[in-house]
Structures are given as C-alpha cells and as structure tokens.
Amino acid sequence: EGIFSPSKNEEDHAFLLQLLFWFKQSFRWVNAPACDICDRETSVVGMGNPLPSEIEFGASRVEIYRCNHCSSITRFPRYNDPHKLIQTRKGRCGEWANCFTFYCRVYGYEARLILDFTDHVWTECFSNLYGRWIHLDPCEGVYDNPLLYEKGWNKKLDYAIGISKDGVHDITKRYTRKWHEVLSRRTITSEDTVSAILMNITRKCRSGLSSDELLALENRDRKESEELSKATYLEVNNSISLPGRQSGSVEWRAARSELGQADSLSCSSCPIRRCVDAHVSKIYDALSAILSHFCDNNIPNERIIEVFVTLRSLMQNLKDANFKSRRVTLDQKLQQIFEILPSAERLLSAISLKAELHTVGDPSVATDGNLIHTSLALPVALDAVDEILSNYKSNIFYTKGHQFPRGNRLCSGSVLASSEQLPIGIVCVAN
Numbered sequence: 001e002g003i004f005s006p007s008k009n010e011e012d013h014a015f016l017l018q019l020l021f022w023f024k025q026s027f028r029w030v031n032a033p034a035c036d037i038c039d040r041e042t043s044v045v046g047m048g049n050p051l052p053s054e055i056e057f058g059a060s061r062v063e064i065y066r067c068n069h070c071s072s073i074t075r076f077p078r079y080n081d082p083h084k085l086i087q088t089r090k091g092r093c094g095e096w097a098n099c100f101t102f103y104c105r106v107y108g109y110e111a112r113l114i115l116d117f118t119d120h121v122w123t124e125c126f127s128n129l130y131g132r133w134i135h136l137d138p139c140e141g142v143y144d145n146p147l148l149y150e151k152g153w154n155k156k157l158d159y160a161i162g163i164s165k166d167g168v169h170d171i172t173k174r175y176t177r178k179w180h181e182v183l184s185r186r187t188i189t190s191e192d193t194v195s196a197i198l199m200n201i202t203r204k205c206r207s208g209l210s211s212d213e214l215l216a217l218e219n220r221d222r223k224e225s226e227e228l229s230k231a232t233y234l235e236v237n238n239s240i241s242l243p244g245r246q247s248g249s250v251e252w253r254a255a256r257s258e259l260g261q262a263d264s265l266s267c268s269s270c271p272i273r274r275c276v277d278a279h280v281s282k283i284y285d286a287l288s289a290i291l292s293h294f295c296d297n298n299i300p301n302e303r304i305i306e307v308f309v310t311l312r313s314l315m316q317n318l319k320d321a322n323f324k325s326r327r328v329t330l331d332q333k334l335q336q337i338f339e340i341l342p343s344a345e346r347l348l349s350a351i352s353l354k355a356e357l358h359t360v361g362d363p364s365v366a367t368d369g370n371l372i373h374t375s376l377a378l379p380v381a382l383d384a385v386d387e388i389l390s391n392y393k394s395n396i397f398y399t400k401g402h403q404f405p406r407g408n409r410l411c412s413g414s415v416l417a418s419s420e421q422l423p424i425g426i427v428c429v430a431n
Contacts, residue, residue, distance in 0.1 A: 013129040016109060016136075017143060023100050024141040025379035028090040028386075031249045035067035036074045039309075040393050042067050048075060057084035093139050093247070097121035100138035112164035114171070118155055119256070124162055124171070126220075132227060133162075135174070139247040146175045152242030153258040158185040159194075166217055167202030170194060173228040177236045282350035283381050287388065289343040305392050307337055311344070312385045318353065318365065319378045326374060327366040330355070335363050351377040 006014070032042050042065035050062045058080030065074045078094065079085055082102035085095050097113055101123045104111035110126040112133075122137040135146045142148055149155040160172040176182050186194075206214060244260020245253045253259050294304050310333055317328045330338070338344050338355050345355055354368040367374050 007129075009127075009129040012109075013127055015107070016104070016125055016127075019103060019107065020100070020136050020138060020143055021141060023096075023103060023138050025383070026089060027096055027099065027138065029096075029139070029247050030076065030090050030092060031252060032065055033074050033076045033090075035065075035070065035072055037072040038067060038070045040067060040069045042074055045073070050077065054079070057081040093121050096138045097123055100136070104136075110164070110166075112162040112169075115161045115163060116149070116155075116157065116175075117159040117161075118157060120149065120155075131223075133171070133174075133224065140245070145242065147177065147236070148242050150176050150178065151236065151240075152260045153245050154260055155258065156185060157182050159188070161198070165205065167205045167221075168198045169202070169221070169224070170198055171224075171228065173231045177231075177234060179232040280380055283347065283377060283384060286343060286347035286350045287384055289346060290341065291388070293341065293343055301392055305389065307341070308385055308389050308392070310334060310337060311347075312382065312389065314365065315351075315378055315382050315385065318374075319382065323371060323375065326353075326371070327364050330357070330363040330365060347381070351381055 032044060034040065035042050045064045045066050048062045048064040050059050054062060054075075054077040057077075059077035060080075061078045063076040063078065065076060066072070067074065078091070079088060080094070080098055082099045085091065085099040085102075088095075089099075091099075098121075101111050101113045104123060104125050112124050114122045114124055114135075116122075122135065122139070124133045124135055126132070127134045134144045135148075136143045137148065140148070150157055157172060157176055159170065160175050162169045162171045172182060172186075173179060183191075188194075206217065209217070242260070245256075245258040250259070293299075314328060314330075314334055318326055321328060335357065338357060348355055348365060349368070352368050352370040352373040353365055355363070355365050357363045
C-alpha cells in the first residue's frame with residue numbers, strides 16, 4: 001500500500017504463501033477421472049500395466065476406470081514427474097506435493113517433500129524470516145499448522161520423513177504431541193537404525209559440498225534437532241480446533257478415518273477454503289441467477305450441461321490468454337448464449353470481463369479494466385462451474401430457490417469458525 005517497506009525475508013515469506021494459495025486454485029483433485037470419451041463419471045475397475053509413455057514420467061502405477069454410461073475405459077496414470085504434472089495439473093496428494101515442491105524449488109526456496117508412512121505427502125520450506133522449516137500442505141491450502149493431521153484428521157502417525165537435495169531427516173516429532181504413542185507404532189526397525197540410515201543418506205547427498213556449506217547445513221540441522229526435541233514436551237492447545245481432511249470425496253475420507261471432528265462445518269467450493277474476496281459472492285450470485293433462469297424455463301438438463309460446458313471452455317480460454325490483453329473471440333454457439341441468457345453477462349461482470357457483441361470486428365469477450373481482479377476471479381468461477389457440471393452429471397439438480405452452492409456462507413467466500421490460522425491480514429467475523 002506504499003506505507004510499509006518489507007524486508008527481503010518478509011517478501012519471500014509472503015510470496016511463498018501466495019504461491020501456496022495460487023497452487024490450490026490451479027491444481028485439481030481427482031477422485032475418479034471423467035470418461036475420456038463422454039466426460040461423465042467413471043468407476044474404478046482395478047490396476048493396469050503402465051505404458052512406456054507413462055513410465056517415462058514416473059507413472060509406475062496406472063488405475064483403470066470404466067465409464068458408468070458408455071462403458072469406455074479411462075486410464076489414470078499416477079505420474080510422479082513434476083514436468084508432466086505441470087501439464088496435467090491433477091491428481092491426489094502425491095501429485096499435488098510433487099508438483100508444489102517443484103514450484104517451491106523453481107522459485108528459489110529450500111524445499112523438501114514430506115513422506116508420511118500413513119499415506120500422505122506434503123511440503124516443507126525453510127523460512128529465513130522465521131529461521132525454521134514450515135509446514136505447507138497444497139491439497140488443503142494450509143500452512144505452518146503441523147498438528148493438522150494428528151489433531152484435525154485424527155491420524156495415527158508413525159514416520160514422517162523429509163526428503164530434500166541436501167539430505168533426509170526424520171521430522172515426525174514436529175507433527176505430534178503424542179510422541180510416546182507414536183513411538184509404540186514405529187516398529188519397522190530400531191530408532192538407532194533409522195537414525196543411522198538417514199544420516200548415511202544425508203552424508204552422501206552432501207558429499208560434493210564445500211566446508212562452509214557443510215557447516216551451515218550442520219548448524220541448521222542442530223537447531224532443528226533441538227526444536228524437535230522440545231516439541232515432544234509441548235502440550236496440545238485444546239482451545240484450537242483443527243478441521244478434518246477437506247481434499248477427496250467424503251466416502252474416501254471416511255474410509256481412511258480422516259474426517260475429523262470439524263468436517264460437519266460445511267464450506268463453499270471456492271478453491272481456497274478460506275477465501276474472503278468479494279468477487280466470490282458476485283460469481284455465486286450470477287451463477288444462481290443462471291440456474292434460476294433454467295429452472296423457471298424448464299430447460300432440459302442436457303441443454304444446461306451443454307451451456308455450462310461451453311461457458312467453461314470460454315473461461316478456460318480466457319484464463320490461458322495473455323494477462324494484459326486477455327481477449328477471446330466468440331463463436332456462434334457462445335454468441336447465442338449471451339443473446340438468450342442475460343445473466344451470462346452478469347457472470348462476466350463478476351469476473352471483470354465484458355462481452356463485445358455489437359462492436360466493429362468479431363464478437364469477443366475481453367477484460368474490463370481490472371486485470372488483477374480477472375486473474376483472481378477466473379479460477380474461482382471455473383471451480384464453481386466444475387461443481388455445477390459435476391452435480392448435473394451425477395443427477396444432482398438445482399431446484400427453484402436453490403442458492404449456489406450453499407446458502408450458509410458467512411458474508412463473502414467461505415470461513416471455518418474453528419480458530420484455524422488464516423493468511424495475514426484476513427479478518428473473519430462469524431455469527
């Protein structure tokens with residue numbers, strides 16, 4: 001705002017958090033992939049043999065799904081290579097953490113992948129501002145809240161291993177306040193053996209470093225070791241309520257016993273769970289108006305799906321367009337939608353876009369002044385349209401008077417009234 005000059009460390013820390021929130025909007029969680037042929041829902045069949053083109057990008061496992069409507073087979077390769085994941089932008093926690101950790105490294109942060117042996121993966125980055133490693137979970141959009149899994153998800157942790165280019169470390173103690181319980185579950189081998197193996201791997205990772213680099217890393221390791229040792233004596237703050245897992249279908253989370261106690265707190269489908277930007281309300285209101293129009297005029301569900309698929313394609317093209325000169329030419333199908341559906345222009349307005357239908361040249365949609373607003377709002381609108389399409393394809397229809405997506409949102413965006421840590425500068429008031 002021009003009234004404060006942050007330090008380099010403060011800027012780097014703030015950018016890292018924004019990178020996390022941006023990534024949460026940009027990546028898509030996959031419960032079951034949509035059919036490659038008709039784009040409708042599928043059911044898992046089993047595992048398949050990976051193709052050479054899939055193995056090339058680290059997909060040693062491939063899930064096979066059959067379409068519930070046309071019976072076509074869809075493959076879901078579990079890619080590990082972040083270069084491929086940048087293209088697909090979808091997956092589960094393994095894909096999310098691999099790709100997000102890659103982004104952190106690209107932007108110059110010291111990052112490590114955290115492998116939780118009870119089947120989860122996330123990221124840690126070293127914060128020069130705080131002088132320590134901080135927890136970042138891209139799937140959940142949560143940062144610096146390491147007790148999320150034990151206290152929120154009710155996970156029974158055993159091993160959490162941090163893997164980086166400079167070594168491998170056992171950082172389980174950061175994520176528990178029940179170390180003695182965790183210790184009873186660590187039965188793979190002795191604690192001395194775990195320590196010796198990780199130390200040997202770390203030594204090999206650092207074999208080519210200079211003496212000054214080694215000294216700096218060893219001093220940091222010693223400081224972290226002291227921090228983790230103290231963590232085992234800290235008590236849980238029972239006044240803080242942490243949410244259960246948010247990523248994945250309810251059935252899948254329930255099967256893993258990761259719903260936690262806060263899952264009953266419903267939240268909107270805004271890609272960042274704790275979004276409080278005004279554009280979210282405007283987008284949802286515009287979508288509610290479109291859905292009401294369809295209900296009032298008894299439009300067939302097939303036609304509704306067709307319209308939203310077309311609108312989604314338009315928004316995706318706009319999202320992919322140049323930031324400063326964002327513009328997409330309208331084909332005949334899109335022109336008809338804007339001519340017969342006045343609420344569509346209201347949706348564009350909520351994203352700081354405008355339709356130019358009767359001007360010189362080809363009809364088009366372009367930015368309407370606020371470039372940053374458009375960049376922030378387009379992913380939110382895309383996510384909302386995806387939810388509408390998913391519901392219609394699953395035979396979940398909107399009835400007259402139904403607000404999209406839910407009517408229990410607090411002001412604009414979604415807020416969990418759980419004392420959960422929010423990004424700096426965001427204040428929420430719950431009734």
